[in-house]
Amino acid sequence: MIKKEDIKNKLKYIGLDLDNIPEELINFNSIEFKPSKIIDEIDSKIYRYIPISKIEILLTPHSNGEKFSVKYKDAVSLNSFLKEDGEKEEEIKNYLTFLNMLNNFSEKKIEEIENMQNIFIKKEPFNVSYKESVFWNIYYSEKVDRYFMLVCTDESDFSNFFYILKKKLEYLKKKEKAEKNDKEVKEIGYIYTNIKHLPYTEKYLNKEEMLLLENNLWYFTKHWPVTYEFIDKNGELKLVVTGIINIYDDLKSEYRIVINSKEEGVKISNLVKALFTLETETEKYLSFYANISSSCALNFYSNKGFKRNDQENANLEYKDLTEFLFLEYDKLFSEYIMYVEENNIKKLRQEILVHERKAKEERLLELQNEITLFSEARKSLFGKFRYFLKKNPLDRIEETEKAKKEEELKKIKEKQQEETDIDKKKNENEEYKKFVLKEPYCTIEEYLILYKEYDKVRKNLKNNMIDINTLKLAIKNIDKKIENSRVFLNEVGENKKNLFGFFKYTNSSHISALAEGEIEKIEEYELKKESIFDINLDFDIFGEKQDKKIREELTKEELETLYLTTEGMLKYINMIKTEEVDIDILINYLKELKNEYEISNIDSENYDIFGSITNTEKIRYIKDKSFRETDRNKFKSLKFNKDITLEEFYDKLKVLNSALEEAVKKITAGTKMNVYRLGSWSSDLKIKKFDIYNIDINDELRHMNSEDVSSNLFKLRLNENVNMLPYTNIAFYNNNNKTLPCGMDISSQCIIDMSKHLYIPIKEEKRHITVFKDKEKTKYKANTINIKEFAVDKK
Known part of the structure; x- marks a missing residue:
């Protein structure tokens, strides 16, 4: 009303x-x-x-x-x-x-x-x-x-x-x-x-150029950007491209590219277009990646590196493209020459092997013919007698082989001489001259023409190597057959010393069978694909499995202890674990607990006699899942009372430390996965304590202090057998009505007993990430993240 x-x-x-x-x-x-x-x-x-x-x-x-x-x-x-x-x-x-x-x-x-x-x-x-x-x-x-x-x-x-x-x-x-x-x-x-229904002014970039820039940026960031035209209070036009980029693993950061003039628009558009063209047309022989700049825009880097002044791996700007392409053309040209020369050598080597295979096939044919002649002679008395009168079969074959070998050696020497002449003739090769740059700079077109030729000779070399290996394998099998044939004929020659012995031998049923050459094959190894945890695809299933396992394996006391680590108790449990107890800190914390206990109005007069077994009919929701359970309570989990002494509290911490050690032992990762922890720029691994890590890297970075300039990000690569205890739903709620959904819907964190593992440094990297100081996102800066990666295994 x-x-x-x-x-x-x-x-x-x-x-x-x-x-x-x-x-x-x-x-x-x-x-x-x-x-x-x-x-x-x-x-x-x-x-x-x-x-x-x-x-x-x-x-x-x-x-x-x-x-x-x-x-x-x-x-x-x-x-x-x-x-x-x-x-x-x-x-x-x-x-x-x-x-x-x-x-x-x-x-x-x-x-x-x-x-x-x-x-x-x-x-x-x-x-x-x-x-x-x-x-x-x-x-x-x-x-x-x-x-x-x-x-x-x-x-x-x-x-x-x-x-x-x-x-x-x-x-x-x-x-x-x-x-x-x-x-x-x-x-x-x-x-x-x-302003609705208002078209772009297109003063800096037209629609087609904007769309091309957005498409090319998507290629490098894997997220679609958006281009805005923005006019400030002074009437100055800006073209602003905003988007998201994965800067490390699945860690996302926002970026903002500001274009203040047509010249700037052309430069950034052409730079991204050039890098996209070079990467796609060279099948990533030249590849590039983007990262957040100090101004929260994007910097682009080459996998080949680019040196500017004293900076070894400098970002590429539009003005650097000419120098970058000229240097890369020179490197590519050197590789091209190397491949051409190697190809020529391999072709000659292939010709030698073809000739060698042919000669050995002829030799094998002679041996096989001799074996066939002996087999036919065995069939009649006259044939045996006539074969006995002939020379030793191997002696006859070796006489003809001697003459052929001299001819073969002569041809092989000629081919080897051709190989040595390649280096002398390379400067005279017209193929090289046509790719020599006529100007002290290089265009993308010139680079791609050379790359296509380079790719062709590289593939040819690969094919030549396959052909050579095939020929070597064929020759090896022929050699085996020749060896077996010679063994057979040598046995025949040994039995030709006297007529009676030869006749006896030919009538024997124990003549050695001719062994076939073994056909060797190049083994093909199939790479086993490792199961890699994907936070976007696997997290929900992982959370459900781990929650079920935790409910089965952990005792009531261990579950209460896990919950207490979320309520600020981990710091004091670690004092017990490391035997570095600060009594003054402990006294102050106990005072804080007693004050909080009194405020929460839980004392002996109105203490809930049912404890944690209290039922509730109130329907609650975790995301879209309904349940009827109560929250865990810090003081009930501690069995806390207002008259607790320091000694009694100290003893409780010892019990909690033991319970937590036992709880962590019972649960393993079950899959290869990465976990992350954010720390200050001076922090390090807490290798003697319990520590909390996050399965979701983006969730962990939400705790970054916007006032910090630099932070450390620790990444642990866990094997399947590494003990880690995730904070699943059962860590935060009781489950007396058996209605609590399984999963990790409250937290993506886990607790690790750092003292039980080995940490092998893998690599260190630096990245920038855009950080906002206000919810309206008008105040922002680029923070530095020092990423320290470790492989983890049990001691």
């Missing part, structure tokens, strides 16, 4: 007197506006600081979800809603609608809008856009150079409308006062928002 007093107060708050409406609100000039059909209303990427005095207000009896053409067709001026004594039915209806809108708005919400706009007036948000901007519904008519706000009356929240109206009325009052005193009125305020 609309109360007259409330309406009066709200009209006073916004500064609107219905008996004295300013002329500028009454005398409304129609706005001619024809939006382009190709511009999507919900895809507004033009942001400006708009003087509130230049915003006209139109109201339409529709919701925001209606088509713009329908909303605009039925839109009328604000004055049509302010006629308190209106006689027409439509005027009365509009006035009642206005009163209803007035009744529904919140002064608190308007103050929130004003606070946010005051922040944006000083500096625009990092991402240019902000989620509340979709509710402004502000458009621009180029024909009359006016902005207008289209207010949909079929909605429930009108805070933005009344904020604009309030500010506009303040401006009009100041203007009226200034005109009386012949003074110029200053603009009272601006609104920072997007």
Whole structure:
């Protein structure tokens, strides 16, 4: 129900007197506006600081979800809603609608809008856009150079409308006062928002260039960026590209590329396009990666490295491309020559092996013919006698082989001489000359032409090596067959010493069978793909399995201890573990606990006799899962009372330390996975203590202090058998009703007994990450992360 007093107060708050409406609100000039059909209303990427005095207000009896053409067709001026004594039915209806809108708005919400706009007036948000901007519904008519706000009356929240109206009325009052005193009125305020149905100006990059830049940036970041045109209060145009990049493992950081001129736009667009072209066209022979710069933009680096002054691996800028390509062309040309020469040598080697295989095949054929001759001779008495009269079979073969060997050696020497002549002739090779740069610089086209030739000779060399290995294997098998044939014929020769012995031998059924040469094959090894934990795909299943296992394996006391480590007790348990107890710190902590215990009103007088077995019928939710359980309680888990002494508390800590050691022993990772911990720049591994690590690297980085300049990020690579105890749902809730869902829905952390493992340093890297100092994202900086990676195994 609309109360007259409330309406009066709200009209006073916004500064609107219905008996004295300013002329500028009454005398409304129609706005001619024809939006382009190709511009999507919900895809507004033009942001400006708009003087509130230049915003006209139109109201339409529709919701925001209606088509713009329908909303605009039925839109009328604000004055049509302010006629308190209106006689027409439509005027009365509009006035009642206005009163209803007035009744529904919140002064608190308007103050929130004003606070946010005051922040944006000083500096625009990092991402240019902000989620509340979709509710402004502000458009621009180029024909009359006016902005207008289209207010949909079929909605429930009108805070933005009344904020604009309030500010506009303040401006009009100041203007009226200034005109009386012949003074110029200053603009009272601006609104920072997007302009709907307004196309890009395309002054720095046209649409096609923006789309190409976004596509190429996606290739390097694997996240789609968004390009905004932003005009500041001074009318200066900026093109801002914002997006997300994975800077390390799955760690994400936001970036922001600001383009202040057409020249800058061309440079960044051409740089990214050039790197994309070089990487894709060379099949990643030249590859590049992006990282956060010190200004929270993107820097690009080459896998080949680039030296600038004393910086070994400098980022690539557009101005560096000429030098970079020239240096890389020189390296590629040297590799190309090496491959060409190696190819020539391998071709000659292949020819030698082909000739050797042919000669050995002929030799094998002779031996096999001799064996066939002997086999046929055995079949008749005359054949045996005639074969006996012939020379020893091996002697006859060796006489013919001797002459052939001399000819073969001569040919082999000629081929080997050709190999040695390659180095002498390489400078005379016309193939090399055509790739020598004629100018002291290199274009992408020239580099890619050389790369294609390089890739061709590289693949040819690979094929030649396969052919050579095949020939070597074939020759090895022929040699084996020759050896077996010679053994057989040698046995025949040994038995030809006398006729009687030979006849006896040929009649024997025990003549050695001719052994076949063993066909050797190159073994093909199939690489076993290791199961790698993926936080996006495997986390939910991992959490459910671990929660089930923890409920089965851990005792009630061990579960209570695990919970207590989330309540600040781990620091004091570690004192017991390392035997480094600071009594003063312990005394102060016990005092804090007693004060907290008294405030929580848990004492012997109202102590819950049921303890943790209390049931509840109240339905609660973890994400989308319902359950009926109670939270664990720190004091119940500790069995704490207000009269506990320091000695008793110390003994409790000893029990907790033992319970935690036993609990961690019972659970292993079960899969190869990485866990992370963020620390200060001076921190190190806590190898003697229990320590908490995070399975989700992005969740761990949320704890980064925005005031820090540099932080250490420890990455542990866990094997399947490494003990780690995850903080699953059972660590935070009782499960007396057996309704608690399995999983890791509260935390992605785990606790590790660091004293039980070995830590092998793998590598150290540095990265930058964008850090925000305020929720509006107007204050930001790039923090340095020193990443220290360790492989972990049991001692």
